[in-house]
Amino acid sequence: MLNLNSRDDNTTNSNNCLQDPVSLNVGGEIYTTTVDTLTRCRDSMLGAMFTGQIPVLRDNGGHVFIDRDAKMFRYILNFLRSSSLDLPDGFSELALLRREADFFQIRPLLEEIHHVEAAAPLSLRGGPLGAMVMVNVESKVRVLHFNLRHGPENYELRTCSVRSFKVDLFCTWRSFLALLCEHFSYTTSQGLTSPHPCNPRQNRLMLEWVPRPDELPQDQYNKQHYRGLTVSNSEVTQSDDIPANTPRSPCDITDMQGFMEELLKLALAEGFKIDLVTPDPAQILYCTSLRLVKC
CATH class of the missing domain: 3.30.710.10 (Potassium Channel Kv1.1; Chain A)
Structure with a gap:
């Protein structure tokens, strides 16, 4: 106590x-x-x-x-x-x-x-040489049914699809995990909250979010206890490996491509290099597994 x-x-x-x-x-x-x-x-x-x-x-x-x-x-x-x-x-x-x-x-x-x-x-500025980041991502689609109210006793049954995203990230350099927690924020009905490593001693960070489709009203989104993911840190140095038009202002992460862009922006700025991409290196922003090593 x-x-x-x-x-x-x-x-x-x-x-x-x-x-x-x-x-x-x-x-x-x-x-x-x-x-x-x-x-x-x-x-x-x-x-x-x-x-x-x-x-x-x-x-x-x-x-x-x-x-x-x-x-x-x-x-x-x-x-x-x-x-x-x-x-x-x-x-x-x-x-x-x-x-x-x-x-x-x-x-x-x-x-x-x-x-x-x-x-x-x-x-020494960007962390220990040989530091490793391993990322596994997955997404699922769910059909959601909800009632849309038009009047005191007038309801309309609506249906829409929502896509959930899950990222399981392991990093041997804890300071980089802390940097990720500063860079990304959850958006909830109560405001912004920072993610935290699920087990700091295991150097793991788990991110789970559901972008809100335009056809899903905000109150129905909140009712499902969904949360979004946003980027609020715009002070990361732009890398030559990332397109110049990559958003640098606060923005919502609406797909896995957007998350991978932000992750690579941070990692490349800290001296990480791409070591392994699966399934297809040519489609890195859509990959399901990624490994980076600090060189």
Whole structure:
């Protein structure tokens, strides 16, 4: 169970929150440090948390709980301790570290990461060499019957076909999975939601969506609990392998061709090359199985 301690608590609880040493549970990993370290950057999220400006969550053990990447927090905490970004040789998760630093709004760390990225070899900027992406896709057509209301007691039976799409994607580079989750969004009656890996430890992402046919009213679409898939990230570098007229603004994915275009746009920009296409390499945008390898 998590307990919420806010700045509106009594003075005793507030003082207890600021006593050294401070223990943090970050994504299941326990870290111990001091308030001085955590507030080194006062305008960061950690600075706001440990100066009482925003509330904190505590787990059953009394540790301050932060639901972020445990591994990356090690580098963030060490930067706050020493004002130096020390990364191991061959470190290949700069994109993930940058995302965590951006979440915590530690601007000096973001500047350091930018310098490292600018000086890094190309093989380290785009992830580890040999990283692999394997994609399997399928689609099914279903005939849907529904009543269209014309008046209080006037209904018309309608029929239309809906096509559902399913993508099972495996990637050995987790940062690329995170990039896909940022690039694609589900559209639902409640708004946009981001997909999540079905099992992060297995490096798998499952996407399932149903584009709405023009003949299917929105309320009937929502009634079936269908969801669409859209692209909202337009900052990916255009690759020479992708046509110049590929949409770069937010757009709905209405067929498998559109999904493959977006996937290849991302993968080629990150240095992946097509390794295997089935059944027909000449019809890559309509393929049912695809493998890409980081070269």
